Amino acid sequence: MKTNITAEQAEQYQRDGFIAIEGFLDADELQTWRAVTDEAVQQRLARSSGDWMKDLTNQGDPDNYYAQVFTQCVRLADTHEGVAKLMLDSRLGQAAATLAGVDGIRIWHDQALIKPPYGNPTAWHLDNPYWSFSSRDSISIWVALDDATLANGCMWYLPGTHQTARYDNVGIGHNQTDLFKVYPEWRGIEAVSVPVPAGSAVFHNGLTAHGAGANMTPRPRRAMTCGYMPDGSTFNGTRNILPQELFDSLQIGDVLDDPRQTPLIWKR
């Protein structure tokens, strides 16, 4: 795993709000990530309804626009040991912390994002406003399990937007232009596409505007991702993925440090 981050890479990430690292996984690691993710996703999708994680994203409904953006399986590490092993790898935490410039990294949630054949585009959005903490240094890793191309829905970014973003949640809807209702000042920014070969990683700041194109191929476009929270981040009142009991026990301003919900995977 190519987790050594150079000073130039950290600088580029801080400037643009994203960075691609080609060949992040070697061939063997890629094979493992694919097999483990596929199995965990199959298990999750096979679960009976009433599974709140599954219901959260309307999985499997062919008439639901969002379900045709991607098959989204959140916190697979909770239900699959193989995913937990991959996600708890401190090298991932170190790479994320080095790019973000923070001293400790906790997992917020992993998620598999599989754009189905001829799937809808992923509209412009920011990640951190969905989450239960607000941080200018949150960071996500997006690992391509298939070649991500302009044809099948590779990632796109509006560079530098993390620097002026606020915490309004521009949800992933039908219209790409919804982002600009909230951020009219970003309308003129030239978007940057990030096609990468399978096994590459793209990191982005949780406040960088990003999306993905439609999948204009008859094959799925698989990605395994993880959102990270800087150690010491505090509860902002948003539930997001917090289990009801934990959510009910939290006051705004409480440090989010539950070792099972937000495991610390690296500390300086």
Ligand SMILES: O=C(O)CCC(=O)C(=O)O
């Ligand atoms: O894979 C996609 O289409 C979108 C990914 C994304 O929004 C993310 O990883 O935060």
Ligand SMILES: [Fe+2]
């Ligand atoms: Fe996102």
